[in-house]
Amino acid sequence: MTLLEARGVTKRFAGIVALDDVDLACDEREIVGLIGPNGAGKTTLFNCLTGVLRPDAGRVLFEGKDLGALAVHRRARLGIARTFQRMELFAGMTVRDHLLVADRAHRRAGGLPSDLVLRGRIHPSERDRVDRVLAQLGLLDDGDRPVDALSLGTGRLVELGRALITEPRLVFLDEPFSGLDRIETDEVVATLQAAHAERDVAIVLVEHDVTAVQHLCERVVVLDYGRVIASGPTDTVLEDPAVRRAYLGVTE
Amino acid sequence: MSAPLLELAGVHAGYGPFKAVVDVDLTVPAGGAVALLGPNGAGKTTVARVVSGLVRPTAGTVAFDGEVISGLPAHEIARRGVAHAPEGRSVFATLSVEENLALPLRQAHGTARAAELTDQAYAMFPRLGERRAQLAGSLSGGEQRQLSLARVLVDPPRLLVVDELSLGLAPVIIGEVYQRLAEIRRLGTALLLVEQYVEHALGIAESIVVLRAGEVAYAGAPLPTDELSQLFLAAG
Ligand SMILES: Nc1ncnc2c1ncn2[C@@H]1O[C@H](COP(=O)(O)OP(=O)(O)OP(=O)(O)O)[C@@H](O)[C@H]1O
Numbered sequence: 311m312t313l314l315e316a317r318g319v320t321k322r323f324a325g326i327v328a329l330d331d332v333d334l335a336c337d338e339r340e341i342v343g344l345i346g347p348n349g350a351g352k353t354t355l356f357n358c359l360t361g362v363l364r365p366d367a368g369r370v371l372f373e374g375k376d377l378g379a380l381a382v383h384r385r386a387r388l389g390i391a392r393t394f395q396r397m398e399l400f401a402g403m404t405v406r407d408h409l410l411v412a413d414r415a416h417r418r419a420g421g422l423p424s425d426l427v428l429r430g431r432i433h434p435s436e437r438d439r440v441d442r443v444l445a446q447l448g449l450l451d452d453g454d455r456p457v458d459a460l461s462l463g464t465g466r467l468v469e470l471g472r473a474l475i476t477e478p479r480l481v482f483l484d485e486p487f488s489g490l491d492r493i494e495t496d497e498v499v500a501t502l503q504a505a506h507a508e509r510d511v512a513i514v515l516v517e518h519d520v521t522a523v524q525h526l527c528e529r530v531v532v533l534d535y536g537r538v539i540a541s542g543p544t545d546t547v548l549e550d551p552a553v554r555r556a557y558l559g560v561t562e
Numbered sequence: 563m564s565a566p567l568l569e570l571a572g573v574h575a576g577y578g579p580f581k582a583v584v585d586v587d588l589t590v591p592a593g594g595a596v597a598l599l600g601p602n603g604a605g606k607t608t609v610a611r612v613v614s615g616l617v618r619p620t621a622g623t624v625a626f627d628g629e630v631i632s633g634l635p636a637h638e639i640a641r642r643g644v645a646h647a648p649e650g651r652s653v654f655a656t657l658s659v660e661e662n663l664a665l666p667l668r669q670a671h672g673t674a675r676a677a678e679l680t681d682q683a684y685a686m687f688p689r690l691g692e693r694r695a696q697l698a699g700s701l702s703g704g705e706q707r708q709l710s711l712a713r714v715l716v717d718p719p720r721l722l723v724v725d726e727l728s729l730g731l732a733p734v735i736i737g738e739v740y741q742r743l744a745e746i747r748r749l750g751t752a753l754l755l756v757e758q759y760v761e762h763a764l765g766i767a768e769s770i771v772v773l774r775a776g777e778v779a780y781a782g783a784p785l786p787t788d789e790l791s792q793l794f795l796a797a798g
């Protein structure tokens with residue numbers, strides 16, 4: 311069943327058409343790749359779909375309902391989560407604290423920021439949710455370490471954990487493997503696959519590591535200059551001459 | 563044989579009690595290209611930062627063109643002809659693309675030459691030309707990387723230290739940047755390439771140094787990829 315459907319999304323910045331009539335659909339539990347050259351509009355599309363930016367035209371449907379102008383946190387409550395192109399972890403805070411804050415921020419009913427403060431008791435149900443995510447991501451041994459002490463790959467898993475703890479139906483991942491070496495990438499890919507297999511979650515993945523995209527996505531959508539230039543099964547699309555020219559840069 | 567352009571001898575470096583780099587020897591001949599490989603956390607970036615003066619070695623020496631440069635401030639090392647194309651993005655967010663390119667080039671070469679070099683940058687990265695008036699801070703992640711690389715690629719130093727060139731770049735751009743690296747090498751620039759993507763680096767480097775937990779695990783001619791993987795895995 312279709313979980314997300316974006317139709318005709320258009321976004322302009324001061325004379326630049328960053329997104330031009332873009333359609334994107336994602337089924338329940340599907341992993342869709344979103345690829346394309348630098349500046350093609352991938353992050354902008356994520357911003358439009360998560361409610362950070364208001365598209366100039368187009369509609370976004372989630373579980374068949376039009377999201378309209380719904381704010382970021384309201385979309386999050388419906389089950390839409392994301393990670394960012396630049397890692398945003400708090401130095402000094404432990405892995406566990408990151409997940410706990412994400413959990414509380416998601417659950418509070420518009421309460422005070424002080425609700426997030428880590429002093430005070432941790433509710434057993436909170437502990438259970440945090441432990442479940444830590445276990446799923448293979449992070450139980452790292453739970454009490456400050457995030458600054460982690461390798462880049464483990465830091466990426468914490469970001470992912472922060473998204474997963476909100477029990478999303480759909481996660482947008484923006485370049486989760488950038489800066490990771492081959493070994494780390496393979497590990498994070500495997501962990502992501504395992505977590506996906508255990509959960510009812512769909513993923514839209516933006517990534518320039520084409521090998522990782524091939525491993526994770528059966529289907530990809532290619533953006534170039536804000537337009538969809540190809541979409542379909544990953545291997546077929548990567549053979550498409552227009553995609554090779556615009557994105558892969560392979561000339562033969 | 564002439565003296566190497568860059569020579570690290572017995573270099574140690576670290577952050578507080580953490581020893582990131584232990585007793586590293588490394589040389590780059592004039593006009594040569596050396597790839598510094600190894601898994602994340604092996605100390606590659608620290609070595610790169612020691613060379614350009616961003617990190618002071620705790621022991622050992624770095625010599626450039628026969629003179630000891632370790633201990634000199636980074637801007638003095640840069641003045642002598644070492645450029646560091648950093649990991650991450652380093653652009654002035656509140657200046658336009660054009661200003662980001664032209665201002666430092668004007669300072670170094672005067673207005674006329676700076677204009678020529680800026681045009682070369684646009685030929686190399688057409689996207690930057692399309693966006694010359696845009697504020698650099700609003701560029702996409704990969705566009706900002708292109709901007710920070712463009713400046714050193716049109717104005718090649720004697721030694722270019724490139725750290726994680728491929729970060730955030732689309733494959734088509736990575737290919738173009740490597741072509742340009744081969745070109746500036748022919749023009750006489752020596753290269754020290756710090757790379758995750760071993761295949762790219764091996765296409766251009768005639769020798770490699772593999773780091774493992776801060777130490778040199780191998781130095782010499784490029785190895786076949788399966789032997790390299792063995793070295794990398796042993797590091798984990
Ligand atoms: N606030 C803004 N003002 C002007 N232009 C913008 C703004 N934000 C984004 N853009 C432009 O919109 C285009 C799309 O940017 P976006 O960040 O979506 O690209 P991307 O596909 O994520 O690229 P990358 O692979 O480099 O991350 C880019 O050309 C960018 O320069």
Ligand SMILES: [Mg+2]
Pocket residue numbers: 352353354395484702703704
């Ligand atoms: Mg982006």
